[in-house]
Amino acid sequence: xxxxxxxxxxxxxxxxxxxxxxxxxxxxxxxxxxxxxxxxxxxxxxxxxxxxxxxxxxxxxxxxxxxxxxxxxxxxxxxxxxxxxxxxxxxxxxxxxxxxxxxxxxxxxxxxxxxxxxxxxxxxxxxxxxxxxxxxxxxxxxxxxxxxxxxxxxxxxxxxxxxxxxxxxxxxxxxxxxxxxxxxxxxxxxxxxxxxxxxxxxxxxxxxxxxxxxxxxxxxxxxxxxxxxxxxxxxxxxxxxxxxxxxxxxxxxxxxxxxxxxxxxxxxxxxxxxxxxxxxxxxxxxxxxxxxxxxxxxxxxxxxxxxxxxxxxxxxxxxxxxxxxxxxxxxxxxxxxxxxxxxxxxxxxxxxxxxxxxxxxxxxxxxxxxxxxxxxxxxxxxxxxxxxxxxxxxxxxxxxxxxxxxxxxxxxxx
Ligand SMILES: [Zn+2]
Numbered sequence: 085x086x087x088x089x090x091x092x093x094x095x096x097x098x099x100x101x102x103x104x105x106x107x108x109x110x111x112x113x114x115x116x117x118x119x120x121x122x123x124x125x126x127x128x129x130x131x132x133x134x135x136x137x138x139x140x141x142x143x144x145x146x147x148x149x150x151x152x153x154x155x156x157x158x159x160x161x162x163x164x165x166x167x168x169x170x171x172x173x174x175x176x177x178x179x180x181x182x183x184x185x186x187x188x189x190x191x192x193x194x195x196x197x198x199x200x201x202x203x204x205x206x207x208x209x210x211x212x213x214x215x216x217x218x219x220x221x222x223x224x225x226x227x228x229x230x231x232x233x234x235x236x237x238x239x240x241x242x243x244x245x246x247x248x249x250x251x252x253x254x255x256x257x258x259x260x261x262x263x264x265x266x267x268x269x270x271x272x273x274x275x276x277x278x279x280x281x282x283x284x285x286x287x288x289x290x291x292x293x294x295x296x297x298x299x300x301x302x303x304x305x306x307x308x309x310x311x312x313x314x315x316x317x318x319x320x321x322x323x324x325x326x327x328x329x330x331x332x333x334x335x336x337x338x339x340x341x342x343x344x345x346x347x348x349x350x351x352x353x354x355x356x357x358x359x360x361x362x363x364x365x366x367x368x369x370x371x372x373x374x375x376x377x378x379x380x381x382x383x384x385x386x387x388x389x390x391x392x393x394x395x396x397x398x399x400x401x402x403x404x405x406x407x408x409x410x411x412x413x414x415x416x417x418x419x420x421x422x423x424x425x426x427x428x429x430x431x432x433x434x435x436x437x438x439x440x441x442x443x444x445x446x447x448x449x450x451x452x453x454x455x456x457x458x459x460x461x462x463x464x465x466x467x468x469x470x471x472x473x474x475x476x477x478x479x480x481x482x483x484x485x486x487x488x489x490x491x492x493x494x495x496x497x498x
Pocket of ligand 1: 162174272
C-alpha cells in the first residue's frame with residue numbers, strides 16, 4: 085500500500101495556477117513578489133513533512149529527508165516561470181517530487197537521503213541569465229559577469245536578488261550543496277512535438293544538445309540591377325541562399341535528431357536596384373554527439389567554400405557561441421527507461437533541444453537523467469501549454485519508480 089497520490093499533484097498544479105496566474109498565464113517570474121509567494125506556498129507544503137528546508141547562497145530552496153545513508157538522491161525543478169507562462173513548466177517537476185517525498189516519508193527512513201531542490205531563476209526571463217541557481221551549484225557562474233545586468237525597468241540584477249535575501253557575490257557558495265550528491269533526477273514537460281507524434285506519454289532524455297552558432301559573411305559586388313548581365317554578377321545572397329538549402333540535407337543525412345537552422349540573412353545594400361554586395365547569415369547547428377556536431381560544421385564550411393567558388397564571391401566564418409553536448413548518465417538512462425516502461429508500457433529515448441537545470445548538474449559530474457512527459461501540440465512558454473491529466477499522473481508514477489531504482493543504484497555502492 086502506498087500513499088503516492090498523483091491526482092493530488094494535478095490538483096496542486098491547479099492550486100498553484102489559481103494562486104500565481106492570471107488570464108494571460110503563469111506570472112511567477114524569478115525575483116518578483118509572485119515568485120516569492122509561490123515559493124512560500126511550496127514551503128508550507130514541504131513543512132508538513134519531516135524534512136529540513138533551507139535556502140542556499142544562490143537562492144535555491146532545498147528540502148532534505150534524511151535517510152539511512154548520507155549519500156543523497158536529488159530531485160529538482162523550478163517554480164519560476166516566464167511572463168505569461170504555462171501551468172506545468174518547472175513546477176510539475178517540483179510537485180511530482182513533493183509527492184515522492186510524501187510517499188517516502190510515510191514509509192519511514194529511506195535507504196539514502198532524498199533532497200528536493202527548487203532552483204532559483206531557471207528561466208532568466210527578467211535579466212536574460214538562465215540557469216542562475218543551478219549554475220551556482222555547478223560552479224559555472226561568475227558573479228562579476230552579472231553585476232551589470234538590468235531588467236527593462238532598469239533594476240540591476242544584484243539589487244533584485246538582494247530584495248530576496250541573496251547576495252550575488254556569495255552565490256558560488258551554493259557549490260557546497262554538491263556534498264554527498266550521488267544522483268539527480270528531473271521530470272519535465274517535453275516542450276516539443278516528438279512524443280505526441282509517436283503517441284507516447286513519456287520518454288527518457290539522453291542529454292542536451294551541443295550547439296555551434298556562427299555568423300557567415302558572404303561578400304560579392306554591388307552592381308546595377310538593370311545594367312549587369314546575369315553571367316557578370318557576383319551575388320552575395322546566392323551563396324547564403326545555397327547554404328540555407330544545403331544545411332537541410334546536412335541535418336537530414338546526419339540524423340539522430342540533428343538540426344541546422346539559418347536563422348536570418350541581412351543583405352546590403354538591400355535595395356531592389358542592386359545586386360547584393362554582402363549577406364550576413366546566422367547559422368545554428370545542434371547535435372547530441374560532439375563528433376557529429378563537428379562533422380556537420382565541417383560539412384557546412386566545405387559547402388560554403390564550394391558555393392563561394394561557384395558564385396565568385398568570398399565567404400568568412402565567425403563563431404558566435406558554442407557549447408558541448410551534455411550527455412546524461414548511461415546507467416540512469418537504463419533505469420529511467422525501465423521506470424517509464426513499467427508505468428506507460430513503452431518508452432522512447434530522445435535528446436533535449438532546450439537546456440535545463442539538469443544540464444548544469446550533469447556538468448558538475450553528478451550522474452543525471454531526465455524524464456519527459458508529452459506536451460500537447462509541442463507548445464510551451466505560453467498559456468496554452470498543456471499535457472493530458474492522465475499523462476501528468478503517469479509522470480508522477482514514473483518519477484516515483486525511478487526514485488526507488490535510483491536509491492537502490494546509489495545504495496549499491498556507487
Ligand atoms: Zn523548465
